[in-house]
Amino acid sequence: MQTIPDKNSPDQIRNDALFLGKIPSSPHIEESISVPLLEIRDLTIHFIVHRRVTGPNVVVHAADKVSLFVKRGETLGLVGESGSGKTTVGRGALRLIEPTSGEVFLNGQNILKVHTRKLRDMRRKMQMVFQDPADSLNPRFTCRQTLVDALSHACYGSQDILRKALDLLESVGLNPSDLDKYPHQFSGGQQQRIAIARALAFTPELLILDEPTASLDVSVKTQVTQLLRELQKKFNLSFILISHDLSNVKYMTNRVAVMYLGQIIEIGNTSDIFSKPMHPYTRVLIDSVPVPDPDQKRKRASLIGEIPSATEPPAGCRFHTRCPIRFEICDQKEPHLAKLANGHMVACHLVNSSSE
Amino acid sequence: MSEPLLKVQDLKIHFSTFYGVAKAVDGISFEVQHGEALGLVGESGSGKSVTGMAILQLIQPPGKVVAGDIIFAGKSLVDYSEKEMQNVRGSKISMIFQNPRTCLNPVLTLGRQIDRVYLQHNNVTPAQASEHRLEMLSRVGIGDPIRFSNNYPHQVSGGMCQRAMIVMAIICEPQLVIADEPTTGLDVTIQRQIMELLAEMRERMNETQILITHDLGVVAETCHRIVVMYASRVMEVSPTRQLFNEPLHPYTIGLLNSIPRVDIDEQPTPLPGYVPNALNRPSGCPFHPRCSRAQERCQVEQPELVPVKDGRSAACFFVEK
Amino acid sequence: MDQVYPLKRPSIWHVIKVFMRRYDFEIYLLRRNPVTLLGLGIIVLVTLIAIFAPILAPYDPLALTSADRLMGPSAVHWMGTDDYGRDILSRVIYATRLDMVIATSAVSMAMFIGVILGAVAGFFGGIIGEVIMRILDVIQAFPAFILAMALAVSLGSGKMTIIYVVAFIMVPIFARLMRSEILSARGRGYIEAAHCMGASEMEIIFKQLIPNCITPILVQFALSMSYAILDAAALSFIGLGIRPPEAEWGSMVNAGVGYITSGQLWLSVFPGLVMAIAILGFNLLADGMRDVLDPKLRS
Numbered sequence A: 001m002q003t004i005p006d007k008n009s010p011d012q013i014r015n016d017a018l019f020l021g022k023i024p025s026s027p028h029i030e031e032s033i034s035v036p037l038l039e040i041r042d043l044t045i046h047f048i049v050h051r052r053v054t055g056p057n058v059v060v061h062a063a064d065k066v067s068l069f070v071k072r073g074e075t076l077g078l079v080g081e082s083g084s085g086k087t088t089v090g091r092g093a094l095r096l097i098e099p100t101s102g103e104v105f106l107n108g109q110n111i112l113k114v115h116t117r118k119l120r121d122m123r124r125k126m127q128m129v130f131q132d133p134a135d136s137l138n139p140r141f142t143c144r145q146t147l148v149d150a151l152s153h154a155c156y157g158s159q160d161i162l163r164k165a166l167d168l169l170e171s172v173g174l175n176p177s178d179l180d181k182y183p184h185q186f187s188g189g190q191q192q193r194i195a196i197a198r199a200l201a202f203t204p205e206l207l208i209l210d211e212p213t214a215s216l217d218v219s220v221k222t223q224v225t226q227l228l229r230e231l232q233k234k235f236n237l238s239f240i241l242i243s244h245d246l247s248n249v250k251y252m253t254n255r256v257a258v259m260y261l262g263q264i265i266e267i268g269n270t271s272d273i274f275s276k277p278m279h280p281y282t283r284v285l286i287d288s289v290p291v292p293d294p295d296q297k298r299k300r301a302s303l304i305g306e307i308p309s310a311t312e313p314p315a316g317c318r319f320h321t322r323c324p325i326r327f328e329i330c331d332q333k334e335p336h337l338a339k340l341a342n343g344h345m346v347a348c349h350l351v352n353s354s355s356e
Numbered sequence B: 001m002s003e004p005l006l007k008v009q010d011l012k013i014h015f016s017t018f019y020g021v022a023k024a025v026d027g028i029s030f031e032v033q034h035g036e037a038l039g040l041v042g043e044s045g046s047g048k049s050v051t052g053m054a055i056l057q058l059i060q061p062p063g064k065v066v067a068g069d070i071i072f073a074g075k076s077l078v079d080y081s082e083k084e085m086q087n088v089r090g091s092k093i094s095m096i097f098q099n100p101r102t103c104l105n106p107v108l109t110l111g112r113q114i115d116r117v118y119l120q121h122n123n124v125t126p127a128q129a130s131e132h133r134l135e136m137l138s139r140v141g142i143g144d145p146i147r148f149s150n151n152y153p154h155q156v157s158g159g160m161c162q163r164a165m166i167v168m169a170i171i172c173e174p175q176l177v178i179a180d181e182p183t184t185g186l187d188v189t190i191q192r193q194i195m196e197l198l199a200e201m202r203e204r205m206n207e208t209q210i211l212i213t214h215d216l217g218v219v220a221e222t223c224h225r226i227v228v229m230y231a232s233r234v235m236e237v238s239p240t241r242q243l244f245n246e247p248l249h250p251y252t253i254g255l256l257n258s259i260p261r262v263d264i265d266e267q268p269t270p271l272p273g274y275v276p277n278a279l280n281r282p283s284g285c286p287f288h289p290r291c292s293r294a295q296e297r298c299q300v301e302q303p304e305l306v307p308v309k310d311g312r313s314a315a316c317f318f319v320e321k
Numbered sequence C: 001m002d003q004v005y006p007l008k009r010p011s012i013w014h015v016i017k018v019f020m021r022r023y024d025f026e027i028y029l030l031r032r033n034p035v036t037l038l039g040l041g042i043i044v045l046v047t048l049i050a051i052f053a054p055i056l057a058p059y060d061p062l063a064l065t066s067a068d069r070l071m072g073p074s075a076v077h078w079m080g081t082d083d084y085g086r087d088i089l090s091r092v093i094y095a096t097r098l099d100m101v102i103a104t105s106a107v108s109m110a111m112f113i114g115v116i117l118g119a120v121a122g123f124f125g126g127i128i129g130e131v132i133m134r135i136l137d138v139i140q141a142f143p144a145f146i147l148a149m150a151l152a153v154s155l156g157s158g159k160m161t162i163i164y165v166v167a168f169i170m171v172p173i174f175a176r177l178m179r180s181e182i183l184s185a186r187g188r189g190y191i192e193a194a195h196c197m198g199a200s201e202m203e204i205i206f207k208q209l210i211p212n213c214i215t216p217i218l219v220q221f222a223l224s225m226s227y228a229i230l231d232a233a234a235l236s237f238i239g240l241g242i243r244p245p246e247a248e249w250g251s252m253v254n255a256g257v258g259y260i261t262s263g264q265l266w267l268s269v270f271p272g273l274v275m276a277i278a279i280l281g282f283n284l285l286a287d288g289m290r291d292v293l294d295p296k297l298r299s
Helices: A010-019 A029-033 A086-094 A116-125 A143-153 A158-171 A188-200 A218-235 A246-252 A270-275 A280-288 A349-355 B048-055 B082-088 B110-121 B126-139 B145-149 B158-170 B188-205 B216-222 B240-245 B250-258 B296-300 C012-032 C034-051 C088-124 C126-141 C144-155 C159-185 C189-196 C201-237 C249-260 C266-293
Strands: A038-050 A058-070 A075-079 A101-106 A126-129 A206-210 A238-243 A255-260 A263-269 B006-017 B020-032 B037-041 B063-072 B093-096 B176-180 B208-213 B225-230 B233-239
Touching: A038 A086, A058 A086, A058 A238, A058 A263, A075 A086, A075 A246, A086 A101, A086 A126, A086 A206, A086 A238, A116 A126, A116 C189, A126 A188, A126 C189, A143 A158, A143 A188, A158 A188, A188 A218, A188 C189, A218 A238, A218 A246, A218 B250, A238 A246, A246 A270, A255 A270, A255 A280, A263 A270, A263 A280, A280 B188, B006 B048, B020 B048, B020 B063, B020 B233, B037 B048, B037 B216, B048 B063, B048 B176, B048 B208, B093 B158, B110 B126, B110 B145, B110 B158, B126 B145, B126 B158, B158 B176, B158 B188, B188 B208, B188 B216, B208 B216, B216 B240, B225 B240, B225 B250, B233 B240, B233 B250, C034 C088, C034 C266, C088 C126, C088 C159, C088 C201, C088 C249, C088 C266, C126 C159, C144 C159, C144 C201, C159 C201, C189 C201, C201 C249, C201 C266, C249 C266
Parallel strands: A075 A238, A075 A255, A126 A206, A206 A238, B037 B208, B037 B225, B093 B176, B176 B208
Antiparallel strands: A038 A058, A038 A101, A255 A263, B006 B020, B006 B063, B225 B233
């Protein structure tokens, strides 16, 4: 008897993904066998900033046809300048912002098509750690209240809650005596640890880290980064790291997606991106990071101008207005993401024409 | 050696709060030579920004300079009256702030704001001022100075606001420019542009600069000499190259090892512990609770900043002379 | 490792200690600010007088003693007597009780309704928010006191009427304030975090947003108390509120007006003075509270 394949079965999804070219088929068969934990397909998010009575509305193209996937246990970096839409994609994946179109699959289930109640359940599997820990903790809740609140949402019985809260505190490196302190009594690094503990209360599968160390002190940053890596191993977590701090991204991620004006312009393994960046923007971005080594006299390609407004993105390749190596076709035709080896993909006419 | 342009001697600044006296700056000394770029590096709460404000005598109550001296071009700024200081600020010493958008007046055009500074310190007509402003703007690489001048701060990007701040700071051609985290909050590509602009201004206008920042990468690329501060005290003073190649103080070593690098594949090792609260500083050496080399002596006795070699100095008992 | 301590149910002393630690800064600010302390003192005193009116009042406020008509202030009658021979001090004390009850109930009611309306309007926005805010606009578009008079006339006089009327004209103040607070608070990180936790909208409003927006509401509460006293007295003064013989500040002032020209000032002056002091107390407290509760002062 022939069985009708379940539309949401892992195999079916993988086949779909293979068919759509989202997963590189060979030679890394073994890697691609695992179904991605999160898959985003053609996610588009537009904000209407100004409704006009006559003529078209003023629309911010915060994300345009963004496709990416996150495998279990891996870290995907999302980098770009402010205004590139990296935070929007992170929020869109959680449906904290309602996307204009596209699909977001968590474990094969489309999060954009579920109802409120189911959405709440699904969100718990994906937690977010925010940039400013002081802002992300309720100032009127003690550490205990914050954790108890989270744990009761995670459906723990009142018997287990305190014990679990202590476990969480321990796993993020805080003391039980910190339970009754208010957020303002902690330092930034400690506040971020509480925020991480709160996210872990749900035993999530995916953490979306929105600049988790940007507002922390230099000497504390690495502590928090290290903690996140330890927790990743311990709980087999997947991360999406949204950051503009490229050195941290290099240290933390397995794969990186570079965004510019709402589009992914390059995506690939971290080592590939940092050792041989293909897109001119990626190259400039990496070159621009100040390096704490005065002896290094690197050739620097500094970028002219600033990121254009996302209400009217440039025609053709969106980067052409600032690109140091643009040529005729760039302002007319939009480059598509072309596949290179190892799942490395680049959207640049120069790379595309040379590889074809 | 010639007389330094700025000399900070044993400066102490205290803030009295409900929770007690916060020693924001606790006896620091350093010098800035003519034409050099000095980096003041530290984490938040290390007292680096307060030091910058103190040089311009901008400390507001409940903060107070309780001891020490700031000597600028041979004269003590501490003795200056508010009126005399106003003549110094902007024309002899000027400051670039971290958040340009909140430091600019939202209801005045950028051009008006720049002109105000120039008119305050120079006996010129408004027409001359605006001519001078246009010239300066094109010197900092603004393509269309007239259009730029007619914009209000909210109409331009953060990078452009910072450019306007820089022009305001250098329009009177001051001898010393203090830049307090000038690139924090800007994107790396814009940060690079601003850093290049500051370096260019220093060379072309023979400025002396103090760059206050937490980013070791920024100082490595722009400064000649670096003062490392931690918990209100100076830990180490070194020329840039030596500091990065052979850091002396355990804090500097730990800090350098703890930052991930984009250029090399090396795993960072985090510094343990937290930055101490300004109200509750550890006894002895402020770094001892986090220091791997700390011994009993460090808990009791505060190490002084002593010269080591090659114009370097460090505040640690275990640095070899 | 000793993990027993936080697992115990915290003792009452522990809770008080945590509470004190939480508010030590406010207590400190209050101590540094003598004017606020004066306001607080006045209000505590007024409240105590209101609570213990039957014990404090030397005479029955309604007892007519025609022999003692219109006596000036003396050792027997500290504030004198009125045209029916009633002791003014006793009447002022009972009036305090009545006015405090009216003001507190009215403002509490306004606060309760206003906070909920404002929170809903601010959080959901859209059509619900627009409808709520426009209705409040209509209420505010009328001169408050004229509106109050019209309502009082249509509802008939009495204690409850004053409470409803004063509450009604104060709802928009609280709703507007709450809405603006919610609007600025709803973009905060902890609200987004609550969304991520799968918290429902009602939970976010009542558990996360309202407690964080309540500070300016409390200041407004103190400020509104003085207006409520003034409005209640004014309504009674023009005869739409509390009717004689019941003692109320406004109606007492009104009753004494006819005697001012003949030099028998005490009939109006004493109730008026006590009312002014009570209003001053609330205003001073509200002003000080703003400083004490302003989180910007904490840095």
